[in-house]
Amino acid sequence: MTGLDTVAFDIETTGFDVDDQLTVVGFDTDVGSRIFLNTDGRAPPSNLEARVNEELAISVSLSIQQTERALLCEMRSFVESTLAHRDAKLVAYNGERWNGGFDLPFLRTRLCYHEIDWPFTGLPYIDAMDVFETRFNTSGGTLTGVYEELIGSGLTRLDPFADSKEAVDAWEEGDFESLVRHNVADIRRTRSLMRLAERYCSKSDFSMKSLDPVV
Template sequence: MIQEIDRTHVAWDIETTGFGWSDQITVSGFWFPTGRAELVINTDGSTLSSQESEQRLESVSGGVPISVTVVENERHLLKALQKIIFEKFDRDYNRIIAYNADSWSGGFDLPFLRTRCIKNDLNWVFNNLQFADVFEPVKKRLNTQHTAYGNGSDVNTLVGSHEILFNEVDQVPIETTSESVDHIWYQGEPYDPFEDSGSAVEHYKREEFLPILQHNLADVHRTWELGELIREYVSSKDLTYKKL
């Protein structure tokens, strides 16, 4: 366990075609502590303009600097992730965080990513990077219940936890600058077009890629913000880092 949590972290999340071993990664995104995002999308050979995607995403996210890399298959997506990590990560200070990606009870993203690296005959993408999952600290150290005594409903999804802790129901538009990119919402609503990641699958099949990119962008932003809450309000002993 790492006792100090004052170092920067990078939030990460993926979108997939499903949950099975033969499904594939469609989008993988990172949210960096400087308030910018890098997304990689596997279009399965379809055409998509990186520049147009970046412009449209920035227009709905309050002007967050966004880089979109378009690749033609999953293998190229995984290699693009390796390139981002090699070029953009400082291994002493940048650590990956995610939400329920590899928790004690299972998690989804990292096991899925490991299998896809194996199936594509590629080296492990996150080799030797430090990683922490914020799911358990959010669930155990922050109150995400919103009903009466004895009849509580535990809302520990990424979206549910974030909505409660950031009061998104009552959120109003705010001004953002390049120095302050926290809580970037558009007209009082998250810039996420979906209620959950499963909704993105049908759009991917129809080659409607922009909404999937928006959803991944919103999820990595949510993850990063929850990570910041953990850093500020929860003891460092409750956040466990490990080398991947």
């Protein structure tokens, strides 16, 4: 892992069923956050990106798309043009583990539905949840709970939701600003926890996998 930059990754969706769709895909690096938003044909506020940056006081680049398919195409272009050529690793919290996970399985299903190729070829992957379940004494379990126990509540003020389920209601109501702020808070939590784990855990404590498809 030495020399590999952490790219934190998180998604928001309309639910958990096979026919639900992506509403947000977010990436966080040391230079800022890149967020892809699906508005489902609705018009967001014209100054949404500026408002988010003002509220969060951090660098957020927002790509607004009208459909899930357009979001996935833009996300794939970003990953292949920007992330795939960096010495980086993709990191999520319960994104994909040996016995499950959410983000990557959901993303695979939606890419398959739209017949869009897998974008993460060449990027290694680590799930941060595994490390915190086995190498730290925490009771939180969730991303927010573990973050607040080990780091503090610094990102709580940035997150308008007490529970990720609120992200579904926000998208349905067109509250895109709150939805984006929530996603940014989660990817920043993920990257902060990964940095913490790398300070206190050995390389052998991390399970890194290739995201290269077989063909």
